[in-house]
Amino acid sequence: MQTQQLSLFPYLEAESATRPPDFIPIYEPWLGKREEQYVLDALRSGWISSLGKYVTRFEQQFAAFCGVQHAVSVSNGTTALHLALHSLGIGAGDEVIVPALTFIASANAVSYTGATPVFADVDPATWCMDPADVERLITPRTRALMPVHLYGHPAPMDALNALADLRNLIVIEDAAEAHGAQVNGRRVGGLGRIAAFSFYANKTITTGEGGMLTTDDAALAARCRLLRDHAMPPEKRYWHDEIGFNYRMTNLQAAVGVAQMERIEEFIARKRQIARWYCAGLAGIPGLTLPVEAAGYTNIYWMFSLLVDAPFPLSRDALIPALRGQGIDSRPFFHPLDTLPPYRTAQTRPVSLALSRTGLNLPSSPSLSAQQIAYICATIRSFAQPNTQYPIPNPQSPIPQ
Ligand SMILES: Cc1ncc(COP(=O)(O)O)c(C=O)c1O
Numbered sequence: 001m002q003t004q005q006l007s008l009f010p011y012l013e014a015e016s017a018t019r020p021p022d023f024i025p026i027y028e029p030w031l032g033k034r035e036e037q038y039v040l041d042a043l044r045s046g047w048i049s050s051l052g053k054y055v056t057r058f059e060q061q062f063a064a065f066c067g068v069q070h071a072v073s074v075s076n077g078t079t080a081l082h083l084a085l086h087s088l089g090i091g092a093g094d095e096v097i098v099p100a101l102t103f104i105a106s107a108n109a110v111s112y113t114g115a116t117p118v119f120a121d122v123d124p125a126t127w128c129m130d131p132a133d134v135e136r137l138i139t140p141r142t143r144a145l146m147p148v149h150l151y152g153h154p155a156p157m158d159a160l161n162a163l164a165d166l167r168n169l170i171v172i173e174d175a176a177e178a179h180g181a182q183v184n185g186r187r188v189g190g191l192g193r194i195a196a197f198s199f200y201a202n203k204t205i206t207t208g209e210g211g212m213l214t215t216d217d218a219a220l221a222a223r224c225r226l227l228r229d230h231a232m233p234p235e236k237r238y239w240h241d242e243i244g245f246n247y248r249m250t251n252l253q254a255a256v257g258v259a260q261m262e263r264i265e266e267f268i269a270r271k272r273q274i275a276r277w278y279c280a281g282l283a284g285i286p287g288l289t290l291p292v293e294a295a296g297y298t299n300i301y302w303m304f305s306l307l308v309d310a311p312f313p314l315s316r317d318a319l320i321p322a323l324r325g326q327g328i329d330s331r332p333f334f335h336p337l338d339t340l341p342p343y344r345t346a347q348t349r350p351v352s353l354a355l356s357r358t359g360l361n362l363p364s365s366p367s368l369s370a371q372q373i374a375y376i377c378a379t380i381r382s383f384a385q386p387n388t389q390y391p392i393p394n395p396q397s398p399i400p401q
Pocket of ligand 1 (some may be wrong): 079198
């Protein structure tokens with residue numbers, strides 16, 4: 001199931017404008033023999049629902065990885081966010097501040113509770129929630145801040161935590177896109193009151209569908225466990241003091257998760273290597289802004305993302321089909337949530353809007369080879385100056401840190 005290594009150089013040498021036979025997708029999960037072995041083991045054991053050794057093992061591994069006391073597995077990242085908010089008692093009449101530039105699940109989870117998402121602008125360099133704008137948006141109804149570690153770069157947790165302490169607010173990390181990212185050597189997942197992760201197929205590790213909550217708060221973790229299982233206490237079968245949910249992860253999903261956790265450090269190292277190859281291959285092209293890693297932060301570059309603007313000869317929207325014509329998939333940034341029909345507001349957030357119009361995700365699978373990255377970079381360079389022959393970056397050469 002490991003993706004095949006592609007040799008794309010013949011196409012470059014032939015200077016062919018035709019599409020290579022193998023399309024480079026935006027993301028492919030990296031699954032191996034261990035995943036197969038553990039899933040088969042779970043299947044043969046008969047423990048295919050949410051009880052089973054892999055669920056417990058996956059939760060323990062993930063808590064240790066994030067450096068927290070508790071991890072609670074759930075059915076996906078959206079239910080993780082919803083369960084966190086609900087367990088904290090957030091509901092109708094409350095406001096939760098989320099960044100305008102994120103996937104819609106961040107705001108939808110707030111809406112499911114009956115609370116109102118309020119959209120803050122993001123920082124133009126890191127693309128994460130801007131504490132200065134957050135401060136302006138705090139009202140007597142604000143209960144929580146939900147920073148998102150967008151595309152793998154951590155949000156400014158120190159400033160947001162300081163603000164939350166001052167104004168008596170809860171911080172819920174949306175870490176769906178940033179497994180292993182760090183702030184001053186501490187991993188996301190342990191930087192707020194509770195954090196939510198996603199294991200969708202395009203995430204840094206996957207369980208197909210799946211999610212996880214991480215926290216150091218034992219009582220909160222216990223409450224999430226209870227509500228995840230229809231609020232049924234394990235010691236009192238079919239007794240329910242309140243309305244809960246079925247947000248459980250299956251043992252089959254957790255079996256994949258355990259195998260993925262055994263290689264998570266390798267996945268993260270590869271993603272950072274891929275980012276270095278991209279940065280070397282795309283350096284100095286006028287109009288392209290490459291992703292940053294702010295001082296004190298470790299970006300895991302979940303999606304290698306960049307901004308495309310003048311004087312680059314193609315707009316971001318024109319570059320997407322041009323790349324597709326050369327066998328390279330890409331994605332535009334999210335639309336700011338305050339411009340979408342469910343959340344449209346009169347006043348949009350200018351930085352989020354500008355980033356959303358120029359931002360592009362390039363292929364970011366951990367299985368990508370140096371040759372594939374070299375091909376993508378050479379293709380983008382050929383669009384930048386069509387008549388110039390660019391040397392193909394040598395994948396063996398050391399990449400600057
Ligand atoms: C920032 C963010 N939050 C939440 C989610 C929701 O995760 P899931 O797709 O597992 O429900 C995603 C997933 O794509 C995401 O990118």
